[in-house]
Amino acid sequence: MIPPPRALLFDWDNTLVDGWPAILAGLNAAFAAFGLPPWDHGRMLREVRRSLRESFPAIFGAEWERARDIFTAEVRAVHLSVLRPLEGAEVLLEAAARWPLAVVSNKQGPILRREAEHLGWARRFRALFGAGDCAADKPDPAPMLAALAAVGQGASPAVWYVGDTRLDMEAARRAGVSAVLLGDGAHDGGVPAELCDARFADGHALAAYLRRLDKHG
Secondary structure (H helix, E strand, C coil): CCCCCCCEEEEEEECCCCCCCCHHHHCCCCCCCCCCCCCCCHHHHHHHCCCCCHHHHHHHHHHHHHHHHHHHHHHHHHHHHEECCCCCCCHHHCCCCCCEEEEEEEEHHHHHHHHHHHHHHHHHHHEEECCCCCCCCCCCHHHHHHHCCCCCCCCCCCCEEEEEEEEHHHHHHHHHEEEEECCCCCCHCCCCHHHEEEEECCCHHHHHHHHHHCCCC
16 A cells, blocks of 8 residues: 555546536537537546647647637636535545645636635645646646645655546656545546556545544554
8 A cells, every 4th residue: 555645636527526517518619619519428528638728729720729718718607506526525625634735637727726715625725726827737747746845745655646537647657646546437448456556436435544544643
């Protein structure tokens, strides 16, 4: 087993929250503006991994920034009304409260922080880094290194990055921290065991582990 954590870094979407309805609405608004067919929920779960500045140029070409603006406007119009904490997320964050916490997400930084404020979670984290906040986005190490600085830690296996996809596990490894998978990665084709350093079935399972660590010092 990996060392007990000295700090915990979290992904956001599908790790702590369900914000997919807003993301799907934003994508389909952009697709409609460009005469492209819409995606359904399943395709969105399979395809959405990287930030807009990495993924949109491949879809929309030279006009990707216009597509980004359409997407962002639609997401901002609806995201707070459809945002929901995942089952077990509140319990997990309560159990993790004794550790320094931060978020590293590929959701646009201002939208990420607005969602954290809306849920009353912003105070739980020393920092929330989203797409566009650093020189490059996840899986590049830049946002993870910024989060490490925010929680006062250097890169080591004693810092856990908790996420739900292969890309999250890659991001953790590239930053030199422990890759901790929440769930089974079924929406990502299944994440092989060798890509993660530890796995927990859900937020309740990880919360129980952290409570045991806390109890025993």
